[in-house]
Amino acid sequence: MAASSESQQDGPENFKYTQLWVSKDGETHIKECKFTNFDLKTYSSLPQYQKSEFGGQPTKIVFTELSPGLKQPLHSCPQVQFVITLSGSWYIETTDRSRYEFQPGEVLFQDNVEDSPAAKPPQHYSGVVGDQPCQQFIIQFDRAPEVDNPEPF
Numbered sequence: 001m002a003a004s005s006e007s008q009q010d011g012p013e014n015f016k017y018t019q020l021w022v023s024k025d026g027e028t029h030i031k032e033c034k035f036t037n038f039d040l041k042t043y044s045s046l047p048q049y050q051k052s053e054f055g056g057q058p059t060k061i062v063f064t065e066l067s068p069g070l071k072q073p074l075h076s077c078p079q080v081q082f083v084i085t086l087s088g089s090w091y092i093e094t095t096d097r098s099r100y101e102f103q104p105g106e107v108l109f110q111d112n113v114e115d116s117p118a119a120k121p122p123q124h125y126s127g128v129v130g131d132q133p134c135q136q137f138i139i140q141f142d143r144a145p146e147v148d149n150p151e152p153f
Helices: none
Strands: 006-009 018-023 028-034 037-040 047-050 058-066 072-076 081-087 089-095 099-102 107-110 125-131 134-141
Touching: 028 089, 089 134
Parallel strands: 018 107
Antiparallel strands: 006 037, 018 028, 037 047, 058 134, 072 125, 081 107, 081 134, 089 099, 089 125
16 A cells, blocks of 8 residues: 555554443443554554544643552542553452453543533542552543443544
8 A cells, every 4th residue: 555545444453442431320330442443544654553533632641650559439530531551550440340450551541520421420449559650641631421332432
């Protein structure tokens, strides 16, 4: 394919993310998902699979480090966001008691914000796994939170 060609493709078959999703009743759940609907287009010099539409614009970028032993009480996330684990390990536990431990390179999408359209504010627990700090890269969006959409991308 020539460098100037652009086309809509399904893209990579194994580009994973984890979704912390909210049901209408305000309970939180976890689902392992795969990104779909990539575009094949030139990025730097040759065509690459790209996904850049997520239903909103980035509003804030945060680098954070969670200290060993951190255990956060039940809480909502501050804004619709992606959390990418850079180093260390951390977990989320949902109100349905599902638990997922994130390793470096893993991606979480969550929209369980306080002003969710759910029947009550959707919340989760989170904390550090092990005796090392966990470093994260967070991208927040102006996207509206949703309910009953466990695989939005």
